[in-house]
Amino acid sequence: MSVLDINGLTVSFRTETxxxxxxxxxxxxxxxxxxxxxxxxxxxxxxxxxxxxxxxxGEAGRIxxxxxxxxxxxxxxxxxLEMTRIRGNRISMIFQEPMTSLNPxxxxxRQVAEPLVLHQGLTxxxxxxxxxxxxxxVAIPDPGARIRENPHQLSGGMRQRAMIAMALACSxxxxxxxxxxxxxxxxxxxxxxxxxxxxxxxxxxxxxLITHDLGVVARYADxxxxxxxxxxxxxxxxxxxxxxxxxxxxRGLMNSIPSLDGPVGAALSTIEGQPPDLAxxxxxxxxxxxxxxxxxxxxxxxxxxRRDGERDxxxxxxx
Amino acid sequence: xxxxxxxxxxxLLPTLFFASLIVFVSMRLIPGDVIDLMLAQNDIVTTxxxxxxxxxxxxxxxxxxxYFDWVGGVLQGDLGRSLWQNTPVVDQLWAxxxxxxxxxxxxxxxxxxxAIPIGIYSAIRQDSAGDYVARSFSLVMLAVPSFxxxxxxxxxxxxxxxxxxxxxxVRFFDDPIANLSHMIxxxxxxxxxxxxxxxxxxxxxxxEVMRQDYIRTARAKGVSEHLTIVRHALRNGLxxxxxxxxxxxxxxxxxxVILEQIFVVPGMGLLLLEAVFQRxxxxxxxxxLIVGVGVLLINLLVDLSYGFLxxxxxxx
Amino acid sequence: xxxxxxxxxxxxxxxxGGLIFLLFxxxxxxxDFLAPFGENETDxxxxxxxxxxxxxxxxxHLGRDVLSRVxxxxxxxxxxxxxxxxxxxxxxxxxxxxxxxxxxxxxMLIQRFVDAWMTFPDLVLxxxxxxxxxxxxxxxxxxxxxxxxxAGSRIVRGSVITVKESMYTxxxxxMGASTMRIxxxxxxxxxxxxxxxxxxxxxxxTILAEAGLSFLGLGVPPPAPTWxxxxxxxxxxxxxxxxxxxxxxxxxxxxxVYAINVYGDALRDLxxxxxxxVR
Numbered sequence: 001m002s003v004l005d006i007n008g009l010t011v012s013f014r015t016e017t018x019x020x021x022x023x024x025x026x027x028x029x030x031x032x033x034x035x036x037x038x039x040x041x042x043x044x045x046x047x048x049x050x051x052x053x054x055x056x057x058g059e060a061g062r063i064x065x066x067x068x069x070x071x072x073x074x075x076x077x078x079x080x081l082e083m084t085r086i087r088g089n090r091i092s093m094i095f096q097e098p099m100t101s102l103n104p105x106x107x108x109x110r111q112v113a114e115p116l117v118l119h120q121g122l123t124x125x126x127x128x129x130x131x132x133x134x135x136x137x138v139a140i141p142d143p144g145a146r147i148r149e150n151p152h153q154l155s156g157g158m159r160q161r162a163m164i165a166m167a168l169a170c171s172x173x174x175x176x177x178x179x180x181x182x183x184x185x186x187x188x189x190x191x192x193x194x195x196x197x198x199x200x201x202x203x204x205x206x207x208x209l210i211t212h213d214l215g216v217v218a219r220y221a222d223x224x225x226x227x228x229x230x231x232x233x234x235x236x237x238x239x240x241x242x243x244x245x246x247x248x249x250x251r252g253l254m255n256s257i258p259s260l261d262g263p264v265g266a267a268l269s270t271i272e273g274q275p276p277d278l279a280x281x282x283x284x285x286x287x288x289x290x291x292x293x294x295x296x297x298x299x300x301x302x303x304x305x306r307r308d309g310e311r312d313x314x315x316x317x318x319x
Numbered sequence: 320x321x322x323x324x325x326x327x328x329x330x331l332l333p334t335l336f337f338a339s340l341i342v343f344v345s346m347r348l349i350p351g352d353v354i355d356l357m358l359a360q361n362d363i364v365t366t367x368x369x370x371x372x373x374x375x376x377x378x379x380x381x382x383x384x385x386y387f388d389w390v391g392g393v394l395q396g397d398l399g400r401s402l403w404q405n406t407p408v409v410d411q412l413w414a415x416x417x418x419x420x421x422x423x424x425x426x427x428x429x430x431x432x433x434a435i436p437i438g439i440y441s442a443i444r445q446d447s448a449g450d451y452v453a454r455s456f457s458l459v460m461l462a463v464p465s466f467x468x469x470x471x472x473x474x475x476x477x478x479x480x481x482x483x484x485x486x487x488x489v490r491f492f493d494d495p496i497a498n499l500s501h502m503i504x505x506x507x508x509x510x511x512x513x514x515x516x517x518x519x520x521x522x523x524x525x526x527e528v529m530r531q532d533y534i535r536t537a538r539a540k541g542v543s544e545h546l547t548i549v550r551h552a553l554r555n556g557l558x559x560x561x562x563x564x565x566x567x568x569x570x571x572x573x574x575x576v577i578l579e580q581i582f583v584v585p586g587m588g589l590l591l592l593e594a595v596f597q598r599x600x601x602x603x604x605x606x607x608l609i610v611g612v613g614v615l616l617i618n619l620l621v622d623l624s625y626g627f628l629x630x631x632x633x634x635x
Numbered sequence: 636x637x638x639x640x641x642x643x644x645x646x647x648x649x650x651x652g653g654l655i656f657l658l659f660x661x662x663x664x665x666x667d668f669l670a671p672f673g674e675n676e677t678d679x680x681x682x683x684x685x686x687x688x689x690x691x692x693x694x695x696h697l698g699r700d701v702l703s704r705v706x707x708x709x710x711x712x713x714x715x716x717x718x719x720x721x722x723x724x725x726x727x728x729x730x731x732x733x734x735x736x737x738x739x740x741x742x743m744l745i746q747r748f749v750d751a752w753m754t755f756p757d758l759v760l761x762x763x764x765x766x767x768x769x770x771x772x773x774x775x776x777x778x779x780x781x782x783x784x785x786a787g788s789r790i791v792r793g794s795v796i797t798v799k800e801s802m803y804t805x806x807x808x809x810m811g812a813s814t815m816r817i818x819x820x821x822x823x824x825x826x827x828x829x830x831x832x833x834x835x836x837x838x839x840x841t842i843l844a845e846a847g848l849s850f851l852g853l854g855v856p857p858p859a860p861t862w863x864x865x866x867x868x869x870x871x872x873x874x875x876x877x878x879x880x881x882x883x884x885x886x887x888x889x890x891x892v893y894a895i896n897v898y899g900d901a902l903r904d905l906x907x908x909x910x911x912x913v914r
Contacts, residue, residue, distance in 0.1 A: 056538055081543075088540035095539075100532040105554045105630060115540050150630035166540065337751030349767050462893035464843055466850045467885030470866050474874045474881045573758030577847060591759065592851060595766040607755070607763050614754045 001072065002029040003173050003206040004053065009066035011045075011052050020278045022048040024230045026066070027305065030174065030206040035197060037209045037221030037238070039253070043275050045230035046210045050176045054093060055083050071173060089119040092167035094196075096179035098159035102151035108162050109135075109147025115169040134165040138195060157188035164196060171203055178210045193220050215257040226250050229276040229286025231302070236311040246308075247315050249287045285316070293317060323626050331619060338611045339393070343386050346604045372402060393608065399601035401594075408605035411590060416609070419586035421491065422506055422579070423571050427564065429510025430517055435560070437514075438521025442556075443548060445526065453518065460515035465574050468508050469581040486583045505578035512574060513567055520563050521556065528556040558628050565621030568614045641905060649901020655894035659887070662706055663713035669706050675699065675858045686879055693879045704860035705883050711861050712891065715772070715845045719779035720837035724830060726784025728823070731791025736799060736814075736822060746792075752785050758847060765853045772855045775848065779841045787833050791826060798825040828906035835902055839895035846888050862888045 011023040023045040030036045040046045051057050053068055055075060068075040070090060075083070087093075092115070095101040102111060112134055113127030122130065128147060135143035138161040151159055160180060167175055177196060181189035193209075197220050200207040209221055225235040226249065234247040245251045252271040273290035276282060282289055288298040298316055305314040392398070398408035441453040477483040484504040489497040528534065529552055537551040538544075576588030583589070587606055594602035643650045662669060677699055686693040686701075693701050734745040752760075760782060768774045799822065848854035849863030857864060862884035874881045 054539055056535065084541045084543050086541070087538065088542075093539040095532060095536060097532050101536045103533040103537070103551050103555070105558075105628075106551070114537075114542065118541055152631050163536075166536075333747040334750045334754065337748045338754050341751055341755070345763060345767060458897060459889070459893060461896055462839075462843075463889045464846055464850075464863075464885065464892075466847060466863075467866060467881075467888065470871070470874070470881050470885065474878050477875055478878050569754070569756035569759075571756075573756035576756075576758055576762065577851065580851065591762060595762055595853065598766065600766075603763055603766055607759065610756060610759050611751070611754045614756070618754075 002031050003071060005029045005069040007067045009049065009052060009068065010064040011048055011057065012062055012064050014060045017279055021281065022230050022278060023052065026232050028225050028232065028235065030208060032206055033201055033204045034223065035200060035207040035209055035221045037211060037224045038227060039211055039214050039224055040227035041212055041275055043278060044227040046227050047178055050093065050178050050208065050210055053176065054087055054091060085119065088115040089170045090172050091174045091176065092172045094163050094167050094175065094177040094180050096182050098156050098163055098183060101163060102159055104151055107148055108151060108154065112162060112166045112169060115166065119170050130169070134169055135162065138165045156184055157192065160184060160192055168199060172205055174206045174208065175200060176208045176210065179212070214253045226253065229281065230278060231286055232305055232314060233287065234311065234313045240311060246311065246313055248291050248293050324623060327619060327622050331615060335615060338615065339390060339608065342604055342608045342611065343389055345607070346600060349600060398605040401602050402599050403597055408601050411602060412587070412605055412609055415585060415587045415590045418584060419575050419579070419588060422502055422509065422575050422584060422586060425502055425506035426509035426513060426571060429507050430513035433510065434514035434517035435521050438518040439525055441522040442525030442529065457515040457518045460511055465508055465512045466577045466581060469578055472504060472508065473581065484582065488583065488585050502584065505582040505584060509571065509574045509578055513571060516567065517560060517563055521560050524559050525552060525556040528552045558625065561621055561625055561628065565618040568617040572610055572614070642901060646901035646904065648897050652894040652897035652901070655890060656898055659709055659891050660713055663710040671700060671703055693877060695873065695877070695880055701880065701883055704865060705887055708860045708862045708865060708884060709887065711855060711859060712842045712845065715776055716838040716842040718776045719841040720834050722776065722780025723783035723787060723837050723841070724834045726780060727787035727791045727833060728830060730785065730788035732795055732818060732822060734788065735792035735795030736818060749785055749789060757782060757844060761844060761848055762853060765848065770853050770856050775845055775854055779844055783837050783840060787837065790829060790833055794826050794829045795822055798822055832899060832903045832906060835895060836899040839892045839899065843892050
């Protein structure tokens with residue numbers, strides 16, 4: 001059974017100018033020990049999907065349709081109290097900004113221990129002991145001293161390691177990492193991603209890696225889902241997707257990655273045009289206005305996500 | 320932390336110098352005819368008395384040495400003598416300062432215990448009816464002069480119920496109950512006028528904090544809404560409010576002058592007003608200086624506690 | 636015109652505050668025509684009359700008409716408020732621009748002085764200065780102007796520095812414009828929104844401060860019927876017999892200051908959102 005199974009998810013936000021649909025009819029799943037990369041530009045709906053899983057959409061956001069099953073249990077049907085027992089316990093999340101995502105006035109150790117105290121009924125003393133082990137596990141040097149320090153005494157990479165330790169504390173079934181390395185130096189990025197990957201394989205948890213970077217980050221994934229304009233364009237095994245991208249948008253993304261083994265001097269291509277305005281989405285395929293291969297019907301109706309062998313794709317041309 | 324304290328103390332020196340200069344110069348600006356007026360007012364006409372007053376004000380010496388004599392005296396705890404009571408100004412200050420301090424402290428307690436809970440409520444229930452009422456109240460409190468409120472409290476209970484607030488000062492250690500029942504009314508009025516700004520600030524800060532990334536992290540960890548506010552938001556939101564207490568110290572002392580007059584509290588404010596009407600300049604300048612230095616010290620304390628509360632400052 | 640529309644559409648409370656303030660300003664300007672009696676006209680046969688048809692707000696212990704006194708009080712408040720706030724604004728601009736534009740040692744000295752100045756509570760500073768120069772309308776205006784002028788220079792200085800740092804001043808400098816020209820053509824116009832907001836809030840602050848001083852008997856001397864002095868002095872003892880005496884002046888004061896505050900807040904939000912929280 002999948003750890004997480006999302007079916008037909010639609011999420012909207014209330015704004016001053018009306019409802020904005022950030023995620024439309026999105027379906028995806030992750031299996032135990034598997035890493036799924038969700039790739040897209042800002043505004044593609046990838047982060048909103050993550051927040052929807054944890055039901056942290058704020059007062060303005062709302063799940064309109066669809067289901068989110070965690071090991072067979074529908075999260076959309078749970079009460080707020082039941083959700084707080086799942087957050088940080090069975091699902092944990094790592095955010096993009098390690099500099100601001102840790103509480104500046106609470107010692108690192110207590111922040112790492114907090115989920116254990118909340119969900120596993122440990123005392124703070126026991127929790128801190130575990131925090132020490134967790135910090136060691138994410139390769140933070142001298143964890144005994146670090147647990148008593150405040151976040152601003154740690155470097156960005158160390159803080160993100162602390163965030164990972166916090167996310168791992170309760171041995172969650174699912175870890176969602178939202179752009180976990182975007183704010184970090186390139187050398188640190190690879191370390192953090194390798195660490196995340198190793199730890200998920202080791203614990204058998206599922207990992208959802210949200211990123212805008214099809215180049216580096218998604219290479220750590222087993223499968224890749226490409227989102228655009230609040231919809232899934234294509235989902236495929238990573239090896240298949242890199243070897244043979246089918247959706248015009250996926251191809252556009254692939255062509256904009258600099259490649260070492262491509263012809264020397266080949267110009268990097270960019271995708272013409274702007275991402276869609278979610279307040280006024282086009283009636284058809286969200287990518288149609290920018291698509292070089294669009295047909296008449298692309299602009300009339302949304303192409304459904306269709307199964308093709310081991311891949312899902314939403315494109316008219318792919319019939 | 321030590322370096323922070325030392326840096327903060329050094330930064331105080333120039334301000335202290337300018338503050339002493341302001342007090343000194345203001346006293347040098349007393350026009351000569353004021354001394355004549357003082358003499359006339361108090362039926363003293365001999366030239367000897369005139370010389371005595373000029374000497375008491377230090378006006379018979381060159382300006383530079385006047386300043387250094389004065390500062391030297393101040394550093395030794397000599398603020399001169401009252402012109403009419405002929406008692407040392409320092410003694411009068413020692414007698415009145417604790418009373419004003421008590422009033423200020425009570426007012427601060429009132430202000431914080433009103434402003435902080437309402438400010439927090441207002442922030443977490445943003446745009447609710449309660450938030451609206453709280454904000455309106457704070458806007459009104461910013462506009463109501465404390466002397467009018469004081470007047471209303473004196474007049475209307477007396478007219479309607481034949482009750483008026485006690486106006487007789489009793490020393491705290493003689494009879495704490497009587498002392499508090501006298502002080503509590505001016506303290507509440509002073510505290511309410513202070514609470515307006517504090518409430519606004521608490522609300523703004525809490526709103527700011529609740530938008531931060533680490534609050535989202537706390538929620539994603541499964542911390543309940545209540546604990547998120549208490550454990551993760553409150554301390555971050557209240558650190559800047561502490562600064563505000565320092566900024567409001569002058570307001571507190573200014574308000575104390577008026578309320579001491581209305582409720583006959585024999586503190587520094589009342590002493591200042593009496594001195595002004597008697598033109599007792601050594602007393603005026605003494606209070607002027609002490610108030611300035613007091614505010615500077617309060618701000619110093621606030622800054623130091625800020626360093627204690629905010630780990631970022633502590634470790635710099 | 637578009638500004639007034641925006642004010643009415645986005646900031647209802649502020650717009651209403653502005654209207655209330657205009658109403659009081661109107662009363663102040665035409666107080667001499669509006670007042671049914673002379674403000675110091677005594678008539679012991681009608682002393683301490685409760686509000687009624689002849690005397691809308693009642694009479695005081697000397698038989699003076701409270702309404703007339705409150706109207707003239709509005710006039711005095713407006714005169715003090717506008718002149719003192721105007722003076723304060725000019726002083727703030729001069730100090731703020733000099734300190735902010737030239738920077739360096741001058742700025743350091745000025746700022747330490749402003750620090751020291753702001754250490755003293757407004758009211759204590761006012762009382763001390765009045766004890767030296769004596770009470771009276773012109774003195775009060777000048778003192779209030781200096782007091783709030785020096786305190787407000789901080790805000791002008793801050794925005795001068797911001798403007799100075801911005802590119803177009805650098806551009807003007809590199810084109811060889813003179814200091815005076817840069818100040819007048821570039822700095823001052825860009826600081827105007829801040830100055831307008833500062834002036835508005837200062838009108839309220841000076842009105843309140845003058846009332847406080849007059850209440851303590853250190854403001855505009857009697858028999859001038861300022862709102863502050865109407866609540867103090869010998870009149871106080873008669874309030875127990877005529878409680879209406881305690882209401883009108885304080886209520887007017889509260890409403891005017893409230894109106895100016897909400898109008899000032901709205902102005903600040905519309906003109907310069909960066910100034911949020913500055914008072």
